[in-house]
Amino acid sequence: MQASRSTAMILAAGEISLPNRGNDMLEIDTSFCDTVVQRSGEEFRRCLQCMSCAGGCPFSHAMTYRPNGVIRLIQYGFVREVLESPDIWLCVGCNTCSIACPMAIDIPGMMDALREIAIENKVKINESAILSFHQEVLNSIQRYGRTHKLEIMMRYKLRRRDFFTDMDVGLKMMAKRKLDLMPSKIADPKVVAKLFSEAEK
Amino acid sequence: MKTQTLENISYFPGCSLATSAKENNQSLKKVCAHMGMRLQELNDWNCCGSSSAHSIRSDVAFHLACRNLSLAPKGRPLLVACPSCILRLKSAHHRLKEDPAACEEYERRWGREPDLDLQIIHFFELMKANGHLGSAPSEALQGLKFAPYYGCMLAYPPQLRHENRYYGLMENLLSHFGAESLIWDYASRCCGTFLSVARPDVVTPMVNQIMQGAINAGAECLVTACAMCHLNLEIRCNLKEKLPIFHFSELLTLAYGLPLKKNWLTKHLVDPLPLLKQRRLVA
Incomplete structure (x- = not known):
């Protein structure tokens, strides 16, 4: 995860538009990913960023980062972006993403955990x-x-x-x-x- | 699964069928009774833990599902009508099978061992096993053109990926009785479920797309497998032209020649009577 601290790496993610934090990289918490994995019991680190989830998700158009983007942000430790995103609230758990995911990641299960973490941490709920x-x-x-x-x-x-x-x-x-x-x-x-x-x- | 082993079945209706979709509940019970099954409603059942509970309190969602499982008498299957409810109940049951600590907590909380062999079956599973009633094809539904709408009921999370799914069942069964199923684009598109309340602006375009898809395919009606889908299609579609939407169980009562009660039809927001009269399916 150390490498992910580099802005270059983050920008290399290309297809998802990542938040521009400028020099404010210290707010990034690289342990966030482990926290979410542990809390959700879901090993989403195996995500390939193939974007099948985003392609199928019927709510993608209303989201900011879309499901694969949320996973990427977690991996990079962008805590606030993830927890304040509308995306985690717009997921209704229809499982369209889970059946499309070639890595069989339970994305709605991960979203459940993210909502709970957002509430517990009293972040701003945009939805x-x-x-x-x-x-x-x-x-x-x-x-x-x-x-x-x-x-x-x-x-x-x-x-x-x-x-x-x-x-x-x-x-x-x-x-x-x-x-x-x-x-x-x-x-x-x-x-x-x-x-x-x-x-x- | 044979009919004779299914004489006594526990039945979990869930909140939607018990209240806002009574016509779904009543027609489903009628169909089951016609097939010779005795449904015994799970005594004192509670909310399955769906949507809101698992969205922000997954711990509570698990215990809500477990309480329902603990109420199911041993030795008979538990029939569930709602796709969301069955997902919650099966997920909890799966976790009990995998996690001894969860079993211990279950025992402490509900005062009995979990029944890990409990069969949790969806209404579709009963219909797959018994729906044709061994009967020859009939013309009971007289070429009624329908768009089969499954919503998210065919999509399960990865840990339940080996569970049976019943894609094609509505087409297969209703065609057997003379209806004509259409191939269309939105058979397994999510209906938007609870976002209908807080974000109707997101849900309306979704259900409009579904409705328009059915119209474009030449359907006269949609058939839903889930009461939530049924409600969203009815209340959130704002197209000028709307097709009537039937619960699968309602059309089955017609297929079997059982009376389709007037007070079911009057619960529909999109009036299905003109279509049924035109097709001579009701007098």
Whole structure:
């Protein structure tokens, strides 16, 4: 990994546009790669940069670095770029990349770990709406053991202070009885709520 | 897998089928009952740990899946309807098989040993084994032109790469009953799933592309394998022309000559009735 500190090497990556840090190379943390490998249990260092993942990923166009770029940045230790990137939040885990990857890397598994590291390190989350949504889903699971879609949507809207977008969709879904007013829940939601506090790593 | 060994099956519907896709749930149960299977809903099941849990709390996602596995009675397969749920449950089960420490934690938490032989099967697996019902080809679906839409259900992470996948099953089975499947470009394109809430600007072009692809291929409708795909196609497509979207299980009830309930059809945001009437599939 020492060699990767050289700017020349970084620029040699060519096909992905790497952030220009100028002389500010000290912010690079070469142990970051090991941290992510360990945390995700995913040996993505075998990535060939063939870009099959980026080619297939249906969210590539909305990403900044795309999946192979994220891997490259991790390898070079660009911690902040990775953790603040929208890319890690736009990955929905559809596994299109995993089946395209000739090295059989579980890229969504790696993204799961990156999101957790980003939250733990309190970095700026540039896709805060996606995070808000996840938090409301988890709150619902904590309360009921299952997801209650109507409440998730209402609380999400409150959190975002956005009351009008999708009003039409919500009303249509209500009219079609696709959103239950009352939650479907498990017998003792405390059993599941406990998992959230106990399961801390 | 033989029908007679499948008389008693545990069933995990999951949150979507239990709430926003009841028509998927009810038609699936009807199809199973027609094939002589007795589904017993997993008592007190909880969220599978999909999407949000594994996105930001993978530890919780694992335990949520494990609790469901711990509720499954021994000696009978666990049927799962939703592709996302089965991925979570199979991933957790796989980890239990690989990791003795995870098994210990499971035992401590749920007070029993994990059933490492538990068969977790998708609805498609049942249909592959039993779907034709040994019957001769029929004209029940009368040349209905459909675009089979699998979404991401055929894509598994590398550790599950040896699991069965059922590409072609919808085409095969529905054609057997007279429908006409089309070859098109977006059969296994991701629908955008939960980003539909926070980033509809990203999802709408995706579902529009899928819908337009089906229209260009000459389809009269799309058939989905997943309730999430079904919902996204219905709520996020903003094209002027939209094809109706059926859950696979809904079309199967028609194929078997079972009544397609009116209250299923009224749950669709894109009204499928004109097409069904035109094809004389409903009165």
